[in-house]
Amino acid sequence: MNKREQMFNWQETHARLERTGRALQTGGELPQEEAARILRHRASALATPQEGAAPATETLPLLVFTLSGERFGIETARVLEVVSLRELIPVPYTPTFIIGVTHHRGRVLTILDLQQLLNLPGNVKDKAENRNLIPVEVGGMTFGMVVDSVVGILSVPAHKVAPPSAVLSGLALAITRGITEELITILDLDVLARTPEILVKDEVN
């Protein structure tokens, strides 16, 4: 590398550093016009009436989450909220489908292992802490489910739900209400709640 090349590099380097410095100085605050535009857009969005409001067809509001690489959906009516699992307390002498308990809204919340129940691969229970936890209230019981991630809320037209596939059996078949276009398996929590295996007797043997 000859001297001329070297000198050229340094000059350019200094120039670039100068530009970066300036950018850093000015960046961070949106310019006025930009901010105004965004606000306008939002307002219009809000103002827009709900045209194309729900046709007569029924829609299912689903909370979609992923577990073992598959997407599942559950009725938002049953969902309390979505939180991060802060503290998992394993409890001995509990069935295998129970990972443990945690505090939630001042109460003790039992956490179910959906993977176990549905015979899904994966080990979500092994690193359950800081994962998303979905507490649901169904059939008078409140329990939580640990999932890989929460996708969001999705309204699915009811007629677009396909029946579950024949390969499922047992509890999986019972729970599965159907599959959507987006290959979201809709779980029926009511069925899950009524399943005798999961009912925990009050007595302790």
Next chain:
Amino acid sequence: MNWTISRRIMAGFGVVFVLLLLVAGISIYTLSSISKTFEYALGQQAIIMKNQPGPKGGVASASLEIFRYLNTQDRKHLKEWDRWLAWTRERMVEARNTSPNVDGRRGWEEALLGLSEFEEAGKEIIAAVTDGRMADAQKINAEEFKPIHERMFSTIDQVLAADKERVTGILQETQAGVSRTFLAMLIMATIALAFGIVTASLLTRSVNGSLRETISALASSSSEIVAATTQQAAGTAEEATAVQQTSTTADEVKQTAQVAAQKARTVAETAQKTAQVSQDGRRAVEESIKGSKEAKTRMEALAERILSLSEQAQAIGEIVATVNDLAEQSNLLAVNASIEAAKAGEAGKGFAVVATEVKSLAEQSKQATARVRGILNEIHRATQAAVMAAEQGVKVSETGETLAQQAGESIRLLAESLTESAQAAQQILASAQQQVVGMDQMTLAMQNIKQASTQNMAATRQVEESAHNLNELARRLTALVTVSGNGNLMKSRPSERVRMTM
């Protein structure tokens, strides 16, 4: 003459024999001729004796003179008487002296005695006649003189006859002797011949025998000498060549030595110049090392700065993590808001929109933080690379420093070795000069050797000649003692071994 020894000896003996024969022949011939001559001479003498008066005639003449005196009393007859007496005496003495043997001489002695008697008788007669006693004279004549005269005749006849017999006997003896001699000669000749042959062959054998040994020894010695001289000649030739080469080499070496001396001088000069250069080199090396150290320090400072930059980036990262966490929380919040909105139904639709917006913001935030994290990762990687580059830079400068030190060391060693080589060049110069001197001496010595070699060569040539002569001699001797086939001589080369076929 190319005859063999045997032949020569034979020839010699033959000559001797021939001479012997010749001698024998001559002697025989001479003997026979002598005997013939003797015979003839005797014959002649007999004839002469017959013809000549002889003693008998003398006696008769003397008697006759006595008669004549007796008859004539002429004194001249007395003279004649004396004369004839003397003559007869002479003749008888002569005959006696020339008589071949004792008997003959005695015969003549007797005859002489008789003659003395005769003389006496004659003298008596003369005396008587002189005295005039003729009758006495006649008486003496008749009684003494005539018988004596007769006796004389018979004695002389006897003696003569005896002589003749003797002579014949001698003749016969002579002849017999001649024949004997002839026979003896013949026998001797034969013996001589046989003896000669035997002796010749023995001689030849013995001579040849010793000659053979000598010749073979001679031939082998001369062959060895020839071989040795040939070798020596070759060796001398080689020596001459070697001397020549050595002289040439000496000259070359001398030249080389001179060139070496020149080069040595050049080296000494160069060493001086190079010492100066090495000084400069050392200085340059020191500066280079200093620069290297500075560069290292700067690199390390740079690495420090980069490291602090990296740590600040890490701080940024933490902040970004916090932001991400916030975004995550916001997301959850948005989801929960959507859930509540869904629970609220119609009333919650507006809320749902807000919730959706919040969710999207949270998403954007997350995306932004993701990008920031990506950039931070890149910064981290770049920092790592930069630090590594700085480290390498340090290493490089360290290497450079080491190299510079090594270069410095090398330069120092170089300077040292140059000094040494300058000294060595000095020594080379000295030894080159010595070499020149030595080469001159060697050239002289070579000259001497050359001379000696030339002399040696001459001597060798002489020896070679002598050897060749010896060989020639051997060959000739061989020829002398060698006969092959039908008497043809075998000529052999001087260098071959001599074969004796005798």
